[in-house]
């Protein structure tokens with residue numbers, strides 16, 4: 001499936017007692033015809049009130065605790081079972097989803113983490129709204145805003161997002177010593193007080209057409225800096241997301257999903273990797 005162009009592979013393990021190891025996620029990422037930005041595994045719920053537990057893997061096999069676009073894709077997959085509103089548990093806690101139209105879903109992404117330990121950053125900073133990039137990275141802005149949406153985000157405000165060399169700056173910033181758990185890197189251009197252009201380098205995956213949690217983190221960072229209102233359209237290369245930082249401090253993300261194809265996994269993809 002894809003959510004605003006962010007490519008998501010959902011592996012439904014609800015009937016099985018099986019965990020996907022990082023090397024399995026990497027093997028699936030390399031299997032012919034199975035490209036993804038994130039692999040979402042669905043598991044039986046651990047609490048009676050939830051619909052499923054889900055894990056989120058990047059291309060490099062690393063785990064994330066949040067994936068906004070993937071969560072909308074899971075919501076669409078489970079809507080085929082007649083559930084238009086869901087409670088999904090992740091390693092970061094509960095996310096709730098609801099359907100607004102045939103292929104449009106909203107996700108309550110929870111409260112942003114704004115303390116330096118929440119992100120986490122490598123050392124204490126007084127104000128996560130403007131963190132000095134030390135040591136500096138050639139070609140990158142000198143300051144960024146740090147936000148956790150359950151996963152770590154660094155948001156750089158730039159005058160022209162199209163001019164950013166994402167392939168060069170993305171890896172250097174993802175692995176910057178300020179981020180002990182690495183970070184998702186966003187370059188945001190403010191178009192209006194309710195309109196933001198965004199390009200994202202995702203931790204563990206690379207440049208993607210969209211990143212829902214980055215869109216949420218960017219809106220929070222922009223509103224904290226007084227650059228926008230608390231609700232805005234985020235324009236990403238793969239499509240638009242509507243983000244609302246609500247008065248109760250939760251962030252709601254709304255956007256499209258597309259179903260691409262369904263298949264079963266050929267176990268030989270794991271043997272190939274072992275060999």
Ligand SMILES: N[C@@H](CCC[C@H](N)C(=O)O)C(=O)O
Pocket residue numbers: 006037038056058063064065066067068069070151152184202203204205210211212213214
């Ligand atoms: N594409 C996702 C974010 C996926 C996780 C991220 N790469 C991380 O490691 O935190 C989204 O839509 O939020």
